[in-house]
Amino acid sequence: MVMARKEVAVDFITRLKDKGFKDLDKNTKKSVKSLQKFGKALGVALTTTALVTFVKKSTQQFAELEKSTRRLESELNTLGIAFATSLATDFTRSLALATGTSQDKLIPSLQKLVATTYTLTDAQKLLGLAVEISGRKGLELEQVTNALSRAFVGDYNALVRLRIGFEKADVEGKTFAELLARLQGEFGTRQADTFADKLEKIKVGFEEAQVALGKGFIQGLEDSGVSVEEFQSKMIALGTTIGEALGKAVGYFEGFQNKLDELAKNPVIKLLLTGLDALIGLDPIMGTGRDTAAKENAARKKQAEAYEKELSDRAKLLKLSEAEALLAKQRAAELKRLQAKEKAAAAEKKRSADLEKLRNSIQFKFDIDAINLQAALRRQLSQTDRDRVLQLSALKISDYQTDEEAIKTLKAATEGRYDDAMNLEKVLQLLKIAGFASDKASIDALAALKPDIKFTDNLDDIIAKLKAIIEGKYSISIGATISVPNIPTPGGSSKSGGLPPTFDPGGFRKKDEDTSKDLLPPTPPVVKPPYIDLPGEIGGEPFKTPFIPDTGRFRFFEETGVSDRRMGLPSFFDPAGFRARDEGVTVNVNIEGSLLSQNDLVAAVTDAVYQTQRTGNDLIVSAI
Amino acid sequence: MARASESILIDDFAELIKQLKEISPQLRKDFDKGLKEAVKPMSDLAKTFVPGSVQYKGRDVFQQEPPIYSTPAWVDDKIHRSRDPLRWTWQADVVTRGIKIRRTTKNKVPFGYNKVAVAALALVNSAPGGAIYELAGAGKESSRKKTKNVSRNYKAPEDFRVLFPKVAGNPYRLIYRAEAQLGDKVRRDIANVINTRLFKFVKGTK
Numbered sequence: 001m002v003m004a005r006k007e008v009a010v011d012f013i014t015r016l017k018d019k020g021f022k023d024l025d026k027n028t029k030k031s032v033k034s035l036q037k038f039g040k041a042l043g044v045a046l047t048t049t050a051l052v053t054f055v056k057k058s059t060q061q062f063a064e065l066e067k068s069t070r071r072l073e074s075e076l077n078t079l080g081i082a083f084a085t086s087l088a089t090d091f092t093r094s095l096a097l098a099t100g101t102s103q104d105k106l107i108p109s110l111q112k113l114v115a116t117t118y119t120l121t122d123a124q125k126l127l128g129l130a131v132e133i134s135g136r137k138g139l140e141l142e143q144v145t146n147a148l149s150r151a152f153v154g155d156y157n158a159l160v161r162l163r164i165g166f167e168k169a170d171v172e173g174k175t176f177a178e179l180l181a182r183l184q185g186e187f188g189t190r191q192a193d194t195f196a197d198k199l200e201k202i203k204v205g206f207e208e209a210q211v212a213l214g215k216g217f218i219q220g221l222e223d224s225g226v227s228v229e230e231f232q233s234k235m236i237a238l239g240t241t242i243g244e245a246l247g248k249a250v251g252y253f254e255g256f257q258n259k260l261d262e263l264a265k266n267p268v269i270k271l272l273l274t275g276l277d278a279l280i281g282l283d284p285i286m287g288t289g290r291d292t293a294a295k296e297n298a299a300r301k302k303q304a305e306a307y308e309k310e311l312s313d314r315a316k317l318l319k320l321s322e323a324e325a326l327l328a329k330q331r332a333a334e335l336k337r338l339q340a341k342e343k344a345a346a347a348e349k350k351r352s353a354d355l356e357k358l359r360n361s362i363q364f365k366f367d368i369d370a371i372n373l374q375a376a377l378r379r380q381l382s383q384t385d386r387d388r389v390l391q392l393s394a395l396k397i398s399d400y401q402t403d404e405e406a407i408k409t410l411k412a413a414t415e416g417r418y419d420d421a422m423n424l425e426k427v428l429q430l431l432k433i434a435g436f437a438s439d440k441a442s443i444d445a446l447a448a449l450k451p452d453i454k455f456t457d458n459l460d461d462i463i464a465k466l467k468a469i470i471e472g473k474y475s476i477s478i479g480a481t482i483s484v485p486n487i488p489t490p491g492g493s494s495k496s497g498g499l500p501p502t503f504d505p506g507g508f509r510k511k512d513e514d515t516s517k518d519l520l521p522p523t524p525p526v527v528k529p530p531y532i533d534l535p536g537e538i539g540g541e542p543f544k545t546p547f548i549p550d551t552g553r554f555r556f557f558e559e560t561g562v563s564d565r566r567m568g569l570p571s572f573f574d575p576a577g578f579r580a581r582d583e584g585v586t587v588n589v590n591i592e593g594s595l596l597s598q599n600d601l602v603a604a605v606t607d608a609v610y611q612t613q614r615t616g617n618d619l620i621v622s623a624i
Numbered sequence: 625m626a627r628a629s630e631s632i633l634i635d636d637f638a639e640l641i642k643q644l645k646e647i648s649p650q651l652r653k654d655f656d657k658g659l660k661e662a663v664k665p666m667s668d669l670a671k672t673f674v675p676g677s678v679q680y681k682g683r684d685v686f687q688q689e690p691p692i693y694s695t696p697a698w699v700d701d702k703i704h705r706s707r708d709p710l711r712w713t714w715q716a717d718v719v720t721r722g723i724k725i726r727r728t729t730k731n732k733v734p735f736g737y738n739k740v741a742v743a744a745l746a747l748v749n750s751a752p753g754g755a756i757y758e759l760a761g762a763g764k765e766s767s768r769k770k771t772k773n774v775s776r777n778y779k780a781p782e783d784f785r786v787l788f789p790k791v792a793g794n795p796y797r798l799i800y801r802a803e804a805q806l807g808d809k810v811r812r813d814i815a816n817v818i819n820t821r822l823f824k825f826v827k828g829t830k
Contacts, residue, residue: 009749
């Protein structure tokens with residue numbers, strides 16, 4: 001480890017260290033060095049670009065490349081496939097040579113795609129496509145890469161903005177796999193190389209040589225029968241060869257001046273031509289036997305190295321596929337976990353909403369403020385106070401509404417439209433609570449009828465109106481006839497055979513034995529049903545709670561000692577004011593019309609039962 | 625510490641010089657000379673910034689007299705004692721001489737090129753006093769904490785922090801001040817030497 005520099009200095013020229021090079025990717029290094037040598041050789045002799053400028057440029061490019069390679073490595077490292085860095089750089093290098101896009105553009109793009117796709121394989125596939133799109137459509141590679149990586153995660157806007165034949169309607173509702181298939185169909189196959197393509201390829205091989213080689217050179221090269229691709233692949237080797245030749249030649253020169261003379265006599269253009277001859281296999285540069293043997297040895301070594309590299313690459317590929325499979329598995333598990341979590345969250349949310357709804361419904365029933373307000377409405381109020389109370393009621397109702405509904409309610413109340421504010425559904429909800437309509441279908445039916453009910457009405461009126469509606473709606477006529485059980489003859493038993501045919505109950509009258517005065521049947525007590533505890537409701541229909549006769553004052557027939565005075569029944573006589581001993585009262589419910597549901601029947605029967613209970617007689621349920 | 629962000633990077637600079645030497649020793653010398661000439665104006669300018677004495681609010685920052693090493697730590701320690709006791713005083717001529725153009729360094733790694741690069745041509749402020757004067761007051765607290773202080777004069781940084789107020793970024797005092805004024809020109813000149821002069825020389829058309 002080299003320590004950081006601890007001197008105060010301003011650097012003007014920096015050179016790279018050999019040791020540092022060894023740590024870097026060998027392939028990248030090799031290509032750069034070869035380029036550099038080629039640059040030295042051709043730069044001095046041929047081009048109008050200076051040797052060192054070329055060196056400077058190539059090394060600066062190298063520095064950039066090295067940085068981006070490190071970034072890519074770091075990205076792969078986070079995925080646990082850092083060992084595949086050399087595979088990735090090999091890929092970008094070959095892609096650079098194949099497409100004419102320089103590596104320092106390809107590597108950052110690959111990095112971005114790896115970061116999006118989490119796999120090197122997918123990233124490579126997308127990068128190939130991106131380069132092709134960029135080349136064909138004249139777009140920046142970075143722009144295309146961004147669009148593809150966004151599309152990969154489902155955001156197709158950038159892809160549409162590229163204007164490469166995708167409209168918004170085309171991409172809507174499609175998966176990335178479908179779009180990819182289409183893109184590959186359009187851009188997957190390479191079109192015939194244009195002249196510019198070829199020039200670009202040469203530029204990648206040796207950027208600075210572009211000026212020197214130029215159009216004419218490429219034309220000549222094609223005429224010579226060597227393809228651009230072939231030239232490109234051999235260019236680096238040629239550069240090395242020429243560089244070596246030049247270096248050796250320099251050794252023979254006695255001095256620089258002589259070298260210049262020699263150069264003048266033998267311009268290196270000749271060397272280049274010799275190199276080209278070597279390239280197309282006409283004439284090797286090296287002539288001696290020893291050189292040839294050395295060359296063969298070098299070739300063997302190179303072959304062995306290539307084989308070794310291939311083996312290593314295969315091993316890496318295998319490892320990569322395993323690692324990517326593992327990653328995919330992990331991602332699937334993670335996805336499943338997230339989905340389960342989302343589902344659980346949704347269920348919890350629904351449960352909370354249900355709970356909240358229930359709470360609101362109960363709270364509404366017991367909301368003292370609301371009850372007080374409703375009670376206040378039943379009093380005699382001035383118009384101003386009434387408005388205030390109504391507005392307060394609206395405010396209260398809005399507590400139980402969604403925000404949107406609450407706004408409507410409050411707005412209506414502010415404008416004095418109280419009926420709108422206290423929306424009908426709310427009133428109907430009250431009825432549901434009160435038991436007048438026990439299921440949703442009934443509530444809906446009521447709502448559809450839009451009964452002439454105003455929130456400002458007295459609640460008793462509302463209930464009465466609704467009862468009327470229910471009966472009207474379902475054509476239920478409730479009638480109850482009461483069969484009075486055997487009433488014993490005076491002094492006889494109720495079980496002794498019933499009334500004689502001459503018995504006329506109207507001939508009886510009750511009398512208080514203590515006072516010997518006619519006893520008026522008491523008014524049944526008004527009992528508020530416990531479960532219609534409505535806001536502001538005071539009292540209510542007497543039902544459910546059975547009538548309890550005053551046994552201290554009432555008497556059974558046989559106890560009354562009422563004599564048959566052959567008189568008609570007094571007008572106030574009410575048989576229901578009596579009760580029979582040991583025997584109940586049979587209630588016959590005759591239903592007229594049709595019943596829509598079992599609930600109607602139950603409601604009708606219940607109503608009849610209540611009416612009967614009001615009389616204080618027992619019920620005998622003989623049949624249903 | 626060293627400023628390398630705008631440095632021209634030549635990865636095989638040593639090889640280039642070697643080849644130049646092989647072609648012609650004169651060529652190499654001339655190339656070297658050209659580079660030095662390009663940096664010299666900046667070096668000269670930096671030297672003019674060296675003050676006769678360094679004072680802050682009327683008080684000398686450096687000691688007038690060399691230390692006498694009288695504390696027990698110094699008495700027992702013969703290793704770290706400086707060969708030149710005057711180095712702890714402000715000697716303008718020594719600082720001036722310390723500003724020099726360094727052609728090559730072997731293991732001095734420029735900041736930002738750790739492990740892979742070394743400086744091949746730099747203007748350095750090599751005298752300890754000059755370096756202290758150049759940098760005092762700079763640096764972040766976080767970087768200070770990471771630096772292990774092994775100095776016998778371990779309170780010196782604190783003293784300097786008191787005497788040299790905190791500077792935002794790098795202080796511009798000697799070579800950095802010169803660099804701020806002439807840096808771009810020097811870099812242009814060096815590029816010119818590399819691009820034009822060397823090339824012309826190689827072509828023999830100068």
